[in-house]
Amino acid sequence: MSENRNNVLKLENITMQFGGVVAINNLSLEVNQGEIVALIGPNGAGKTTAFNCITGVYEPTNGIVYFHGEPIVVNHPQGKMVKQYAGINGDLYREKKPVAHTPDRITHMGIARTFQNIRLFKSQTAFENVLIGTHLRRNSNMFTATFRLNAKEEKANREKAWNLLEIVGLAEEGKELATSLPYGKQRRLEIARALATEPTLLLLDEPAAGMNPQETDELGSFIVDIKNRFNLTVFMIEHHMNLVMDISDRIYVLDFGRQIAEGTPEEIQKNPVVIAAYLGVEEE
Amino acid sequence: MNQKKSKTPMIITLVLVAAIYVAVFIAEQTLPANSMLFTVLKKGATYALVAVSMNLLNGFTGIFSLGQAGFMLVGAYMYGIFTIPIAQRASVYQYFDGGMIQFTVPVIVAMILAGLAAAFFAFLIGLPVLRLKSDYLAIATLGFAEIIRAIFQWNGLGPITNGSNMLRSFPSFNDFNIRDGQGNVTVYLSTLIPFLMAGVCILLIVLLINSSYGRALKAIRDDEVAAEAMGINLAHHKRLAFCVSSFFAGVGGAMLAMYQTTVQAKSFTSAMTYEILLIVVIGGIGSVTGSVLSSFLFVACSEWWLRFLDEKQMIGTFEVPLLRNGFRLVVFSVIIMIVVLFFRRGIMGDKELPDLLSRRMKSEGRRKK
Numbered sequence: 014m015s016e017n018r019n020n021v022l023k024l025e026n027i028t029m030q031f032g033g034v035v036a037i038n039n040l041s042l043e044v045n046q047g048e049i050v051a052l053i054g055p056n057g058a059g060k061t062t063a064f065n066c067i068t069g070v071y072e073p074t075n076g077i078v079y080f081h082g083e084p085i086v087v088n089h090p091q092g093k094m095v096k097q098y099a100g101i102n103g104d105l106y107r108e109k110k111p112v113a114h115t116p117d118r119i120t121h122m123g124i125a126r127t128f129q130n131i132r133l134f135k136s137q138t139a140f141e142n143v144l145i146g147t148h149l150r151r152n153s154n155m156f157t158a159t160f161r162l163n164a165k166e167e168k169a170n171r172e173k174a175w176n177l178l179e180i181v182g183l184a185e186e187g188k189e190l191a192t193s194l195p196y197g198k199q200r201r202l203e204i205a206r207a208l209a210t211e212p213t214l215l216l217l218d219e220p221a222a223g224m225n226p227q228e229t230d231e232l233g234s235f236i237v238d239i240k241n242r243f244n245l246t247v248f249m250i251e252h253h254m255n256l257v258m259d260i261s262d263r264i265y266v267l268d269f270g271r272q273i274a275e276g277t278p279e280e281i282q283k284n285p286v287v288i289a290a291y292l293g294v295e296e297e
Numbered sequence: 298m299n300q301k302k303s304k305t306p307m308i309i310t311l312v313l314v315a316a317i318y319v320a321v322f323i324a325e326q327t328l329p330a331n332s333m334l335f336t337v338l339k340k341g342a343t344y345a346l347v348a349v350s351m352n353l354l355n356g357f358t359g360i361f362s363l364g365q366a367g368f369m370l371v372g373a374y375m376y377g378i379f380t381i382p383i384a385q386r387a388s389v390y391q392y393f394d395g396g397m398i399q400f401t402v403p404v405i406v407a408m409i410l411a412g413l414a415a416a417f418f419a420f421l422i423g424l425p426v427l428r429l430k431s432d433y434l435a436i437a438t439l440g441f442a443e444i445i446r447a448i449f450q451w452n453g454l455g456p457i458t459n460g461s462n463m464l465r466s467f468p469s470f471n472d473f474n475i476r477d478g479q480g481n482v483t484v485y486l487s488t489l490i491p492f493l494m495a496g497v498c499i500l501l502i503v504l505l506i507n508s509s510y511g512r513a514l515k516a517i518r519d520d521e522v523a524a525e526a527m528g529i530n531l532a533h534h535k536r537l538a539f540c541v542s543s544f545f546a547g548v549g550g551a552m553l554a555m556y557q558t559t560v561q562a563k564s565f566t567s568a569m570t571y572e573i574l575l576i577v578v579i580g581g582i583g584s585v586t587g588s589v590l591s592s593f594l595f596v597a598c599s600e601w602w603l604r605f606l607d608e609k610q611m612i613g614t615f616e617v618p619l620l621r622n623g624f625r626l627v628v629f630s631v632i633i634m635i636v637v638l639f640f641r642r643g644i645m646g647d648k649e650l651p652d653l654l655s656r657r658m659k660s661e662g663r664r665k666k
Contacts, residue, residue, distance in 0.1 A: 068526060120528035132523035134516045136583075136647065145516045148509050149528030155537060158508035159501060167509065210528050 019045050020079065021214050021246040022067065022124075027076035028100035029062050029270075036062045037073070038100050038270040044214070049240060049247040051257045053281075054267035055290065060250045061129055063267070064216055068126050069116040075103055080122060080214070087112040121149055125212035127203040129219045129250070133191040139202050140187040143174040146209025174209060180239070181205040197228045201235070208243060215240075217249035221256050229253050233260045258282065266290070306654035313650070314496070321492055325485040333601045335488050339470055340600065341593035342488075342495040343552040348576040348588040349499050350545035355574075356583035356647070357506055358538040359518030361435045363570050364422070367442030368543040370565035371418050372411035372550025374449060377464035377560045378457060379407040385466040390459055397456035404468055408494070408551045415547025416540040418445070423539045427532065439567055449562040463561040470555050491552055498545050503585055505541065514538050579636050580643050587645030603628060 022044040029037040037059040044050045052060050066073040066086065074094055078086035089106040090098040114122075125146075134142050147170040153163035161167075178184050181201040186194055191202060200220055207215060220236065221229045233256045240247050251257050257264060258278040266274040266281060268290045274281060281287055321338065328334065347365060354360045379402045381389055390396035402410065426437045448454065450461040458464075470491055475484040505511050513534050516524040525531055554560045576595045580587030606625040610617045636643070645653075 070522070070526075115530070115532075116522075116525040117528045117530045120526060126526055128523065128526075132520050132526075134519040134523065136519055137512075137515060141512060144509075145512050145524075145529070146527050148513045148516075151509055153509065155505070155510050155541075158510050159505045161504070161508075163509070170509070206527065 021046050021048075021081060022248060023079040024063070024067070025077040025079070026102045026105060027063070027066055027073045027078065028098075028102070029059070029066055029071060030074040030094065030098065030100060033097065033099065035099050036270050037066070037267075039102055040076075040267070040270075040272050042265050042272065042275070044246055044248045046246055047240075047244075048262045049236065049249070049260050051261040051264045052248065052250050052267060053252070053254075053257055053264060054273075057269075058267040059270040060267055061218055062270075064126060064218055064250065067119075067216065068124060069114050069119040072113050074098065075100055075106065077106065077109070080119075080124065084112055085114060085119060085122060117149065120210050120212075123211070123213040124216060125207035125210045125214075126216035127200070127207055127218055127220060129222065131196075131199050131203055133199060133202060133206070135190075135192045137191055138188055139183055139191050139194060140174055140178060142191045142202060143177050143205050143209050144170060146206045147173055149210055177205045177208055178202075180208075180242070181235070196223050197232075200224070200232075204239070208239065212245065214246045214248065217247065217251075219250050219252060221251060221253045224253075226255075229256050232256065236260060306651040306658065309654050310650045318489070318492060318496070322489050325488050330482070330485060330487075337593065337597045337601055338488050339491050339556050341596040342491040343549055343556050344573065344576060344592040344596055345589045346495040346498050346552065347546055347549035347573050348580065348592045349502055349585050350542045350549060351573050352577050352580075352582065352585065352588045353502055353506065353514075353545075354538055354542045355577060356581075356588075357511065357518060358514040358535065360427070360535060360538065361431050362438040362539070362542075363435045363567070363574070364419075364438030364442045364543075365546050365573050366565045366567060366569040367438075367445040368415040368419060368546035369550030369553060369569070370442075370445055370449060370562060371415045372547030373554040373560045373565070374458055374464065374550075374562070375411040375414045375547070376407045376551035376554050377467050379410060380404060380467040381464065382466065389464060389466055390456070392462060393455040393459060396459065408548055411551035412544040412547040415550065416544040419540045419543030420536065423536050427535045427539060439570070442565070442567060442570060446562050446565055458562070461562065463559045464554075465559040467558075468555065469558040471558075491555070494548070494552060498548055499585065499589065502541075502545060506585070510534070510537070575633060578643060579633075581645035581647060582643065583647035584643070584645035584649060586648070586650045587643050591644055598632075599625070599629070 020043050024040055024042050027037055027040045028035065040063060052063065054060055062071065065071040067078055069086070073086060073088050075089050075098070077084050087106065087109050088111045089109065090103050091111070134145060137145070151163070151166065153166055157163045175184065175187065178187050181204060183198060183202055183205065186198060191199065194202060204217070204220070217236070221232050224232060236247060236249075237260055239245065249261075261278060263275065263277060264281045265272055266287050273290055274284045274287045276284065325335065347369060351362075351365050354362050378398060381401065383399060383401060386399065387395040422438070422441050426434060426441070429437055449458045452460045454460070470487040473486040473490040474482045475486060477483050506514070513524070513529045516527065516529060517531060517534060521531060572595070576592045577588055579595065580589070580591030603625045606620055606628055607622050608620065610620050
């Protein structure tokens, strides 16, 4: 299907229906290697739901998610949903075998994410938070870890965690409890933790939420910086239009679960549909 | 950059622990062997291990399990079944023609078997039960413990478990004493050996907790969704914690068998689980040090210091009111309520001994400046 190897992430006709509510309706999008792509839309448009479908938190009702050309999520309406299904293209994938992975498997494949409402490990220090992110690439098992036979790996992981903390500018705060850090730093720490899982695709869910304009500016250059440094592809949800317009290569706009526009920042800014649905309200 | 943790608190802790072991050894050689102190120390060591194993689940992984008594029962029975001397089997299994198993294994092997059997049961029950969360999981594990208790008393299993009759005559803590030819004890080890057993097991648990896996467990406790997003396989890690915890509960059960010198399924009630839960809560959920300290405190109170509450006490000619059989438990309940209401974080909170030491050293260092 998706022969274009340049596609890091490709969503095809994703529909997510909870009971009678269609949270996402037939969403298709592509994120290419090295791009920063933003997903914007008013509150409740289904942006975070889209993230949850990609990362395996939810199983979409219909549609396919490709990651580096591999289908990682495949589903079509089943059971009760066959009758209830209110989206479109419901019988497109009827012949396909459903594929579903738990979130940890998907992280293992190379998709890391941050959360809209920060979810750090609250009883752990900043350093330990990042260190936990290195756990999934381990070669040790429980016994070698208990008897410290993995000392080399452990040391490498610790160094890696400190390096990441330094890159996100939190080396000083490494020993502090993660939740005692100021908000902006917690957001950076979440990104560092996500980077520790060695992703190729980074999903950022409102990375600038709660930041002041200056912090937001810094965050923009920070995202570009880590993208280049780690050879990442970034897909982000964001409400700060300055940030979105500054750093994204392309933008998708969602409204009420439907994709209403797609294009470069310039195109989106001029798009009358978007202005009506979203930006128009802000410009008043 | 202060990447390296100071090693001093760790060393002080190790020295302290070593000192305790030496003190136990010396006390055992000098004090009378029937002193209440040793009863407390032996049972305390046993409960410390079980409490730490329960803390691994409840405190470090955030799985609220109440199956501890069940796993201890499995461990105690495994130990008893495989260590009763062949000569004694005919009298122990008198209703079952001397039982089915006619061989013994060394004590240490029997203890490991006890742990493995408990871990195996944990694996089986974990398959359906670990999908549940909080209260539901607690109820399911509690139910499991009750079922296990009933099964082990079933006559059909009599040739192995001796039905509802007790197992006895297996090696107990007192058999670790070194005796001379006349049977007189030359070196007392009956308290030191359980201390060593519990110590080694707790050390293993501590090593696990401070490893990469331990961090993953703590991550699950803090936030399951985030842990999963960090690539931690929830099912795998929860099962692992459940089996490891049960392994050590099984070993603890074997130690309890040695302490009691007899094993009977009906004594492994849910009340036993609650006792251990209590120890964990009083010690501090998420603190190994706390669990260890509070198990000795708990055992000392229940076996020794508060015993007087169960008997009539006279002050001169005045008979103290209320004191009679069972009053100890009333006092105990009040203490527990006070702990839960006012000291919710227990003795240690989630701190360990080295943490406390390093904090003290830090504050002293600051004062010097």
